[in-house]
Amino acid sequence: METTPVKSTPPKLHPALLNAARLITFSVIIALIYLLKSVVLPLLFSIMIAVPLYPVAARLEKWKLPRMLSSLISLVIGVVVLGAVVYLIVTQVLNIGKDGMQIVGKVQGVIDAILSWLHDSFGIAENTVTTRLREGMDGVLSNAAGYVTTAFSSVGSVLAGLVIVPLFVFFMLYYRDFFREFFFIAFKRTPQEKVNRVLNDIYTVLNSYLVGLITVMGIVAILNTIGLLVMGVQYAWFFGILASLLMLIPYIGIVIGSLLPALFAIATMDSYWYALGIIGWFQVVQFL
Numbered sequence: 001m002e003t004t005p006v007k008s009t010p011p012k013l014h015p016a017l018l019n020a021a022r023l024i025t026f027s028v029i030i031a032l033i034y035l036l037k038s039v040v041l042p043l044l045f046s047i048m049i050a051v052p053l054y055p056v057a058a059r060l061e062k063w064k065l066p067r068m069l070s071s072l073i074s075l076v077i078g079v080v081v082l083g084a085v086v087y088l089i090v091t092q093v094l095n096i097g098k099d100g101m102q103i104v105g106k107v108q109g110v111i112d113a114i115l116s117w118l119h120d121s122f123g124i125a126e127n128t129v130t131t132r133l134r135e136g137m138d139g140v141l142s143n144a145a146g147y148v149t150t151a152f153s154s155v156g157s158v159l160a161g162l163v164i165v166p167l168f169v170f171f172m173l174y175y176r177d178f179f180r181e182f183f184f185i186a187f188k189r190t191p192q193e194k195v196n197r198v199l200n201d202i203y204t205v206l207n208s209y210l211v212g213l214i215t216v217m218g219i220v221a222i223l224n225t226i227g228l229l230v231m232g233v234q235y236a237w238f239f240g241i242l243a244s245l246l247m248l249i250p251y252i253g254i255v256i257g258s259l260l261p262a263l264f265a266i267a268t269m270d271s272y273w274y275a276l277g278i279i280g281w282f283q284v285v286q287f288l
Contacts, residue, residue: 046168051207052214053078057173071173075166085241092238096264217244220285224257227281231274233265243282258282 033040053074060070172179180199187195225240233239243257261282262275 042164043168046165046172047206048210049078049165050169050172051203052210053169053173054176054203054207067174071170074173075170078169079166085245089238089242092235096235096238217247220244220247223285223288224282227285228261228278231265231277231281232269233261233274233278234268235264239264254282254286 056077057067057070057074060073061067065073180196183195183199184192221241221244223240224243225236228236228239239257239261242260243254246253246257249256258279262278265274265278266272
């Protein structure tokens with residue numbers, strides 16, 4: 001009499017052990033990302049830049065250009081666009097710095113007016129407020145060495161990123177088929193059609209998000225600039241574009257973007273109503 005072999009089933013882990021293993025695995029992944037942040041962060045920025053540049057490279061390839069040349073041209077286009085934005089910001093900051101002494105003098109006048117209002121309204125002695133401000137400035141100056149060290153280290157990171165990120169972007173555009181094959185091999189138990197569909201969906205969602213974000217930032221920059229031009233604020237394009245870029249910072253970005261031109265208006269214009277108008281207009285644009 002023949003007996004049918006009994007298939008052995010692997011033992012199941014206890015739910016508590018399974019959850020603990022998942023937690024440990026997640027913690028290890030987070031720790032590795034933190035330790036490798038010098039590589040992970042440039043890689044993430046490269047993905048964000050390479051995704052919107054892919055349609056440009058694909059279009060150039062349809063025009064019978066080699067992949068290497070189309071990837072290089074797409075990279076140059078991205079570098080030129082980002083460089084133009086950085087150049088605009090730097091030149092405007094330098095132009096504002098030329099009027100630095102005049103701005104400082106008007107800011108000092110605003111501070112004196114605020115101190116007088118505090119004394120008249122609440123009986124707070126100007127010496128008390130001045131002492132508190134001086135103590136705060138002393139604290140800032142005492143930490144100046146740390147700020148300088150942090151600034152130099154940040155400059156080094158930025159310079160390293162200026163070299164690494166373009167290389168990552170170029171290789172992502174040029175070897176995109178290789179990356180797709182990597183996912184096919186990594187998930188070989190899953191049908192290639194499903195893996196390919198998931199990758200296409202990820203690209204579509206990410207590309208749509210980035211294009212939508214850039215579109216919204218462009219609309220906000222134009223509307224902010226129009227409002228500043230109508231109110232006669234200097235460097236309207238600079239403050240309008242800067243406020244749209246600061247939208248990338250959640251929650252507080254729009255606040256900072258509206259306070260900077262408002263403070264500039266207080267320092268350079270003859271009425272405080274301009275500052276209130278700027279803040280109000282920026283909030284209207286944000287609401288829209």
